[in-house]
Amino acid sequence: MTVEQGPNGARIARETAPPQGGRRWIGKRLNRVEDPRFLRGQGRYIDDIKLPGMAHAAVLGSPHAHARIVSIDTRAAERLPGVIAVVTGEDVAARAAPLPSFGAGEIVQDMIATEKVRYHGETVAAVIAEDRYVAEDACELIDVVYEPLPVVLDPFTAREDGAPLVHEALGSNTAYERTFTFGAVDDAFAAAPRSVRARLRWPRSTGMPMDTNGAIGDYDAGTGVVTIHANSMNFTYFLWLLAATLKIPASKLRLVPVGAGGSFGSKFFMHKVPALAGLLSMIAGRPVKYVEDRTAHILSNDHAGSDRHYDAALAFDDDGTFRALRIDCVDDYGAYLQFGTGTHGNALSQVVGPYRIQHVEYSLAAVLTNKNQQGAYRGFGAEVSNWVLERLVDLAARELDVDRVEIRRRNLIGADEFPYRTPTGNIYDSGNYQGVLEQVLEAVDYPHWVAERDRARAEGRHVGIGVVASNERSVFSSTEFWFWFDEPDFTPTSSPESASLQIDPTGRIVVTLHSQAQWGNSPETVVSQVVAEEFDVEPDSVLVTYADSQHALPGTGPGGSRFTVMVAGAVAGASSTLKQKIRRIAADKLEANEDDLEFRNGAVGVIGTPDAELSLADVAMTAYMFRLDLPPDMESGLSAQSTYDHPLTTLPSGDRSDLGIFYPFVGHAWHIAVVEVDPETGKVDFLRYAAVHDAGTVVNPQSLDGQIIGGTVQGLGTALYEQYLYDDQGRVRNASFEHYHLPSSMDVPRITVGHQETPSPYTAYGIKGAGEGGRMLTPAILSAAIEDALQPYGVTITTLPITAEQIVAWTTA
Amino acid sequence: MKPAPFEYHAPSSVAEAVALLGRGDGAQVLAGGQSLVPLMKARTVRPAALVDVNGVAGLDAIEERDGALQIGALVRLQALVDHPGAARSHPLLREAVRHAGHLATRHRGTVGGSLAYAAPWAELTAAAVALDATVELRSPSGPRSVPARSFFRGPHQTALQPGELVTGLSVPAQPPGAGAAFHEVSARYRDYAHVAAAATVAVDPAGACRAAELVLLRVAPAPHRVDVSGLVGTRLDDAALGALDAALAGLDPPGDVEVSGAHRRRVAPVLARRALRDAFARAGEHREAA
Amino acid sequence: MSTAAGQRVTVHLEVNGLWREAVVEPRRTLADLLREDLDLTGTHLACETGVCGNCNVLLDGESVRACLMFAVQAEGRSLLTVEGLAADDGTLGDLQQAFHDHHGLQCGFCTPAMLLTAHEHLREHPDGGTDEQIREAISGVLCRCTGYEQIIASIRAAAEAGP
Structure with missing residues (x-):
């Protein structure tokens, strides 16, 4: 590892030299090594696992959004044959501490509600039984007496004096409020000849993986160790918080990561389900499985997405040059605030998007209401911010009557301006925004579609085009979780990822990862490709395994498009150490100079001398068995580990006028969509959809395409279909797949994907994150395209989702 | 999400089934189960007993007699969609029922279940009303027939008496060369209809409308038959269809969790016109082909 | 055939070419029979209400939602599940x-x-x-x-x- 001076005084740790020459394995379109087990139906998801003597749990959720719990009578449930125990908030309070929180203040969340419930579906009791059917039978027999309390559902009402309090101890429903100013915003707005302003509404939706959250607790009374198999294990270095919840020493918590059928943020820091399964197992004295059913997932898993009300403005010159951006956001966080306001820290990392905007003001009020708390959803708040920015840009184009591509092109940060310091202090490491734009325009033949749209419009058809851009910040440090506060309690400054490499005595490479097992991303393929690159072995010869938390090195897991970048760095680091040892052994045996050795085709050999080589198996056998053949200062065995810290981050300034570098590896993308809207039914058809992304060095184009298309379609759901619907008492009205609508194959366009590669100068191999990019664009592009299609009606789209009903209301108004 | 316990009966004859249903112990019929089972899992419905009629003999045939169709209650919706004779003699059935859910649910869902459950979005109910079909019922006291046009009373409400079993649907012969069309809007592809329109049109040798039927779903408590007799003699041009607006002006459709009544009121005339136009065009094609 | 609530009944069915049997309550779904009684966990449950189709299996060759059938309804029938798609040695079809x-x-x-x-x-x-x-x-x-x-x-x- 080398350390260099980076931009803005940053210290850059490099695991590898910048790439020289071609690569053998990184960048190849390889089939995923994860696939075969899934294709055979052997995925072993959490609900597929059975432990000997395992009992099953079901939970009872509150039918009220806000109510005092007067009494709970569990006697009838306990008498039901097959029931092992019924657990209420009182039982939990006696044995466990509140759930972990990264947020501020007096906001306490328990595994099972005590005293009062604060959202519809909050858990009020759990049943442990011999099977799930009986557990659900028993839930029906629990008699809870509630005293309904007035609900507060609208964040503006929640902020008024006299509003019902979600947390009495807090004394207010405004959990957090602050305005950040970067530059001379008022002056810039006063000086700019023009501006646009919009009130925008982004409603709450969620990641909604097909596999719900689940865990199996397995308490060993003999050792006191609580093993929890769970389909999430992010932030291994924060799991002491979960141990604290269970009131056990951190050393006695063993979380075993189980692969998941999707997360999209919904399992980012999974807390309620594993904590509950662990506690229930401690109570039952035997393994207990708890897997959310769909209703429980919709109601009581963290509502992953943001729930924001914006008043936003963009100031610009007559020639369309952007000057300043003002954003005022009221975010309806729901009843708890586990992650604090990190989703806005995320937005601040790229609040100016790909544009040169010098002055930014960002106001946030984080408000508590009687809804489930927010969690994380693909984009983590930056996708919302991007929608707001692109809406403002489209409005500016309309105000100036200029082409929407032209106004964007005019303001793009130039390829020669990187690393680019944004007003908040975060940097964009590298990019070629003009290049990506030109590629996407060419991919669809943009002038052709403009002509088609105009021709269709002349015929009375409603065809519209959207063209939007987005940056994709990747790899958070951790400062975004605390730079909100002048005197934060806790100031973590890295989000590390680790890898352990071992070459077994037969020469096979085993890699151990230290966070979440795969949940739809491709950790095993990525790692296999990086290992193959380093050692020149066949990727499918590499075995990837996952450590449990008792054995885990610091790991953060997928999130914020960080995993590929970070795990590649960790694998590169461990490889470097291991290769050094192999070189020494081989140099000794081949009587060669270490510097003259190369890794080739599963062997290490002298460059230019094909016969002078040793297979990795030969080296490994020596390393394990023949101590006396090794250099005298060398230990037996062939393994190495590495923990890769965030390679480029700086602290915020004391006055927070500079937030520092916290999310610096920044990809870039443009999408173009052509839609046709049926103004009489509101149906939206897709005539063309193209995306071009620059995620730095591409590890595997096939899996990258999958991430981009999948993210794009998820964003389409946000744009057109998905939202939580509440009645006036705060009850969720669409807590099932019947009415919470995920897009089907017939509701989505054919999507073509192109790539550019502008490697990051600061990461291993130049990789940038890419997991969230698609979802960063679809809400903005569908807003733009549908608005364009409805141009004859003078519609301005400011609210999502854009439903058929809304479209028909516009066209018949 | 598991159902509560129930007593399970699997009769093999209609007589046995109606005897079980006639015991008055709250037994419900289990046919395709595509609507009933989700409700049982949510425990919003918890029958003490289920009478599973899937093994009942003699209810799974589609038979043609002089152009009329006799459709057994256990005919799966997909079997109806796939039936070439039915598609020829009564094209509206296929046009309507292919909108019902997805292949896997149509493989289980039955004609009898769809009629008895009378979901307000059930496409088959609109077709049955448009085609003036008759619902065949059986109870311990014997068979009876109820015209579809009086069978559906409201959302999930029918003329079915406690203990009675739907045994089939009888669809009378249609005018030769009649065209049919079905238009539907839903949140996503093949979701519950927000609004739907079923139309049949027959034309005279000169190509003018000789007879027409229009039934709308979700604009009223039950499938709503619209008086379109004014279209007879016309070629369904804009002026003729314009008269529909008056017939639809008084509608006051209910709203629900997905869309408002106002949306239904706006979209219903659109689908009505489209369905009638398509049915008319198809009738014309039949005429030319003949 | 009649079965009282809570009483168990033996179900015989052919799964991926093999005749299997299990003793289940009438309320047990076909999906749970496969997953819990026969340990064929490749059939996945995501909504359990018939919307998502993640539990689709082929019943006598036709796709059905395994979450919306009771196991007893599959008596004597033939099922194909994902476990039946690969060769016996695991080679992918x-x-x-x-x-x-x-x-x-x-x-x-x-x-x-x-x-x-x-x-x-x-x-x-x-x-x-x-x-x-x-x-x-x-x-x-x-x-x-x-x-x-x-x-x-x-x-x-x-x-x-x-x-």
Whole structure:
């Protein structure tokens, strides 16, 4: 590892030299090594696992959004044959501490509600039984007496004096409020000849993986160790918080990561389900499985997405040059605030998007209401911010009557301006925004579609085009979780990822990862490709395994498009150490100079001398068995580990006028969509959809395409279909797949994907994150395209989702 | 999400089934189960007993007699969609029922279940009303027939008496060369209809409308038959269809969790016109082909 | 046949070519019979209300939602589940291989149902039909990862490779 001076005084740790020459394995379109087990139906998801003597749990959720719990009578449930125990908030309070929180203040969340419930579906009791059917039978027999309390559902009402309090101890429903100013915003707005302003509404939706959250607790009374198999294990270095919840020493918590059928943020820091399964197992004295059913997932898993009300403005010159951006956001966080306001820290990392905007003001009020708390959803708040920015840009184009591509092109940060310091202090490491734009325009033949749209419009058809851009910040440090506060309690400054490499005595490479097992991303393929690159072995010869938390090195897991970048760095680091040892052994045996050795085709050999080589198996056998053949200062065995810290981050300034570098590896993308809207039914058809992304060095184009298309379609759901619907008492009205609508194959366009590669100068191999990019664009592009299609009606789209009903209301108004 | 316990009966004859249903112990019929089972899992419905009629003999045939169709209650919706004779003699059935859910649910869902459950979005109910079909019922006291046009009373409400079993649907012969069309809007592809329109049109040798039927779903408590007799003699041009607006002006459709009544009121005339136009065009094609 | 609530009954059915039996309550779903009693956990439950199609299996060759049938209703019937698609030694079938080659899966959760639904489609349309027909065929199985594009490409490729 080398350390260099980076931009803005940053210290850059490099695991590898910048790439020289071609690569053998990184960048190849390889089939995923994860696939075969899934294709055979052997995925072993959490609900597929059975432990000997395992009992099953079901939970009872509150039918009220806000109510005092007067009494709970569990006697009838306990008498039901097959029931092992019924657990209420009182039982939990006696044995466990509140759930972990990264947020501020007096906001306490328990595994099972005590005293009062604060959202519809909050858990009020759990049943442990011999099977799930009986557990659900028993839930029906629990008699809870509630005293309904007035609900507060609208964040503006929640902020008024006299509003019902979600947390009495807090004394207010405004959990957090602050305005950040970067530059001379008022002056810039006063000086700019023009501006646009919009009130925008982004409603709450969620990641909604097909596999719900689940865990199996397995308490060993003999050792006191609580093993929890769970389909999430992010932030291994924060799991002491979960141990604290269970009131056990951190050393006695063993979380075993189980692969998941999707997360999209919904399992980012999974807390309620594993904590509950662990506690229930401690109570039952035997393994207990708890897997959310769909209703429980919709109601009581963290509502992953943001729930924001914006008043936003963009100031610009007559020639369309952007000057300043003002954003005022009221975010309806729901009843708890586990992650604090990190989703806005995320937005601040790229609040100016790909544009040169010098002055930014960002106001946030984080408000508590009687809804489930927010969690994380693909984009983590930056996708919302991007929608707001692109809406403002489209409005500016309309105000100036200029082409929407032209106004964007005019303001793009130039390829020669990187690393680019944004007003908040975060940097964009590298990019070629003009290049990506030109590629996407060419991919669809943009002038052709403009002509088609105009021709269709002349015929009375409603065809519209959207063209939007987005940056994709990747790899958070951790400062975004605390730079909100002048005197934060806790100031973590890295989000590390680790890898352990071992070459077994037969020469096979085993890699151990230290966070979440795969949940739809491709950790095993990525790692296999990086290992193959380093050692020149066949990727499918590499075995990837996952450590449990008792054995885990610091790991953060997928999130914020960080995993590929970070795990590649960790694998590169461990490889470097291991290769050094192999070189020494081989140099000794081949009587060669270490510097003259190369890794080739599963062997290490002298460059230019094909016969002078040793297979990795030969080296490994020596390393394990023949101590006396090794250099005298060398230990037996062939393994190495590495923990890769965030390679480029700086602290915020004391006055927070500079937030520092916290999310610096920044990809870039443009999408173009052509839609046709049926103004009489509101149906939206897709005539063309193209995306071009620059995620730095591409590890595997096939899996990258999958991430981009999948993210794009998820964003389409946000744009057109998905939202939580509440009645006036705060009850969720669409807590099932019947009415919470995920897009089907017939509701989505054919999507073509192109790539550019502008490697990051600061990461291993130049990789940038890419997991969230698609979802960063679809809400903005569908807003733009549908608005364009409805141009004859003078519609301005400011609210999502854009439903058929809304479209028909516009066209018949 | 598991159902509560129930007593399970699997009769093999209609007589046995109606005897079980006639015991008055709250037994419900289990046919395709595509609507009933989700409700049982949510425990919003918890029958003490289920009478599973899937093994009942003699209810799974589609038979043609002089152009009329006799459709057994256990005919799966997909079997109806796939039936070439039915598609020829009564094209509206296929046009309507292919909108019902997805292949896997149509493989289980039955004609009898769809009629008895009378979901307000059930496409088959609109077709049955448009085609003036008759619902065949059986109870311990014997068979009876109820015209579809009086069978559906409201959302999930029918003329079915406690203990009675739907045994089939009888669809009378249609005018030769009649065209049919079905238009539907839903949140996503093949979701519950927000609004739907079923139309049949027959034309005279000169190509003018000789007879027409229009039934709308979700604009009223039950499938709503619209008086379109004014279209007879016309070629369904804009002026003729314009008269529909008056017939639809008084509608006051209910709203629900997905869309408002106002949306239904706006979209219903659109689908009505489209369905009638398509049915008319198809009738014309039949005429030319003949 | 009548069975009292809570009473158990023996169900016999053919799964992937083998006759199996299990003793279950009438309320046990076919999906739970497969998963819990026969340890065939490749049939996945995502909504349990028949919407997502992730539990699709082929019943006498026809796709059905395993979550919406009771196990007792499968008495004497023949089922194909994902576990029946690969060769006995685990070698992937052609359709599975096409999904592998074209990245037709990410998290893998909907994959068994997608495979079986595609299997049924290709039986009825050996040339794959149009892309629109492929989209239609899988529209009753929800996938949250892929955006469907590469699934459609996989099915198309399997059709082109032929039986």
